[in-house]
Amino acid sequence: MAEDTYSHKRVTTNHRRCRTKFTEEQLKILIDTFNQKPYPGYATKQKLALEINTEESRIQIWFQNRRARHGFQKRPEAETLESSQSQGQGQPGVQFQSREARRCRTTYSASQLHTLIKAFMKNPYPGIDSREELAKEIGVPESRVQIWFQNRRSRLLLQRKREAVASLEQEEQGKIPEGLQGTEDTQNGTNFTSDSHLSGARMW
DNA sequence: AAGCTAACCTATTCACTGT
DNA sequence: ACAGTGAATAGGTTAGCTT
Secondary structure (H helix, E strand, O other): OOOOOOHHHHHHOOOOOOOOOOOHHHHHHHHHHHHHOOOOOHHHHHHHHHHHOOOHHHHHHHHHHHHHHOOOOOOOHHHOOOOOOOOOOOOOOOOOOOOOOOOOOOOOOHHHHHHHHHHHHHOOOOOHHHHHHHHHHHOOOHHHHHHHHHHHHHHHHHHHHHHHHHHHHHHHHHOOOOOOOOOOOOOOOOOOOOOOOOOOOOOO
16 A cells, blocks of 8 residues: 555665664663653653763654554553643653753854755755765754655645645636546656656746 | 564654754 | 744654664
8 A cells, every 4th residue: 555655765765774673772871761751852852862872863763663663651541631740650651741952943144044944956865875974064963864865755744735736726716617627647746756856846 | 494683764743943 | 912932742754773
């Protein structure tokens, strides 16, 4: 199903980053922390990163995967949402309400943005090498570059969807009702690259 | 080959910043 | 206030290792 949800990636992506192999000890610490708080804030992640000597971004990914796979909070499902601060006995309940602070928002300068956008037009799915290079060039962590590309792609996709809907509505309005208008493909692009990888840099 | 899981994706939402 | 956008999240896919 959905055979090629990711088809484009294949073509444009360089390579993924090498798979991280956590040691038993690292895992123990990670799991321990996870059991205490499945949604750690930036400070906690930083601290963890330092403690087990890995990048904060790897920790973020690890928590994401862990939450997805281990439905965390498998305990009493009583406190799904806002239970008060009840710091349960024995097993600390998961703290859902007071979110810890997130990472500070990065503000990109015009020239940094220029560099990112240029790179995006060339390849919206940069591999680890390209991202690292870009990161170095503009002086931000690689993880920020990755997030920037994710957000950029999402918003571009969203914009295209809206445009598609808008033009469809317009068409309907200007067309004869119940027209026999063939519904031939419209070749809209729900995804970048319907095999022409953003070749021409249109918007942006 | 199958299972596990890091890496990565889209879609959506939260939340900060500048207007 | 609102738009723009970085950060976080859920949920899904891809692919490297281990068994």
